[in-house]
Amino acid sequence: MKKIALVLAAALLVVLFFVFDLQQLLTLDGLKAGMDRLTALRDASPILLGLAYLGIYIVVTALSLPGAVIMTLAGGALFGLLWGMVLVSFASTIGATLAFLASRYVLRETVQARFGDRLKALNEGVRKDGAFYLFTLRLVPVFPFFLINLLMGLTPIRAATFYWVSQLGMLAGTLVYVNAGTQLARIDGLGGIVSPGLLASFALLGVFPLLARAALGWVGRYQAWRHG
Numbered sequence: 001m002k003k004i005a006l007v008l009a010a011a012l013l014v015v016l017f018f019v020f021d022l023q024q025l026l027t028l029d030g031l032k033a034g035m036d037r038l039t040a041l042r043d044a045s046p047i048l049l050g051l052a053y054l055g056i057y058i059v060v061t062a063l064s065l066p067g068a069v070i071m072t073l074a075g076g077a078l079f080g081l082l083w084g085m086v087l088v089s090f091a092s093t094i095g096a097t098l099a100f101l102a103s104r105y106v107l108r109e110t111v112q113a114r115f116g117d118r119l120k121a122l123n124e125g126v127r128k129d130g131a132f133y134l135f136t137l138r139l140v141p142v143f144p145f146f147l148i149n150l151l152m153g154l155t156p157i158r159a160a161t162f163y164w165v166s167q168l169g170m171l172a173g174t175l176v177y178v179n180a181g182t183q184l185a186r187i188d189g190l191g192g193i194v195s196p197g198l199l200a201s202f203a204l205l206g207v208f209p210l211l212a213r214a215a216l217g218w219v220g221r222y223q224a225w226r227h228g
Contacts, residue, residue, distance in 0.1 A: 026060070026067025031074055032184065042078050050079065054091045061095025062102070064146035068092065069177060076181020084178040085171075092174065093167040096149045100162050103153025126155040131165050138169025 042049045057071045072092070075084035126133060134157065137148050152162055 026065075026070045028070060028073070031070050031077070035077060035184065038074070038078055050083070050087060053078070054087055057088070057091035058095040058098070061092055061145075061149075062098035064099055064150070068145060072174065072177040073181035073184060076178035077184040081179055081182055084181060085174060088174050088178055089167060089171060092145075092170060093163060096145070096166050097159065097163045099146065099149040100153040101159060103150040104159075107150075108154050123155050126152075126157050131157075131161055134162065134165045135169045138166055139172060 038049070053071075053075065057068075057075075059065075060067050060071060072088050075088040078084070079087060134148075134152060137143050
């Protein structure tokens with residue numbers, strides 16, 4: 001019953017989000033159009049707006065709703081680079097962890113029972129290199145944010161590990177988008193925020209933890225052979 005209630009509550013929130021056309025507010029044009037009002041609210045009550053922003057961002061991320069990029073840009077535009085980074089980092093990670101837990105609590109048993117053989121390699125990889133594997137995915141922004149949250153919920157990785165690795169791994173991407181948000185008036189489209197060169201840099205950075213892990217394993221085996 002608890003699972004059914006949780007699914008129905010989440011589904012209702014998602015339906016209301018689209019019924020009331022709230023996704024229009026989470027677009028670049030919608031953000032720019034509302035900046036004067038949001039700036040006035042921030043000047044009048046910065047703490048209250050910060051808490052409201054934190055809560056909305058968590059809900060958007062937890063329900064895997066479209067708009068996380070716009071929320072991140074808004075963080076930079078409203079709160080500046082430092083406080084925008086702090087708010088976005090915690091809100092995105094908390095929301096991601098809630099989505100992760102929902103996936104694990106609601107979907108894991110059913111999906112594992114039906115697709116256990118197909119997920120065997122993923123589960124084994126996470127058992128062996130869970131933190132490194134997740135860190136790599138978080139560093140490469142070409143992988144859908146919400147999909148990582150949901151898929152990781154189906155694996156054996158610990159929730160605490162998921163949280164701290166996600167927060168650390170998403171910092172680079174968060175910095176790029178929050179910094180872009182501080183220059184919101186100059187942004188004409190989301191495609192120009194992250195250049196192909198920057199994406200390539202993220203990809204190389206994401207591969208580094210796995211290469212380091214492989215190198216450490218090779219050194220360990222070599223030393224064992226040498227002294228064996």
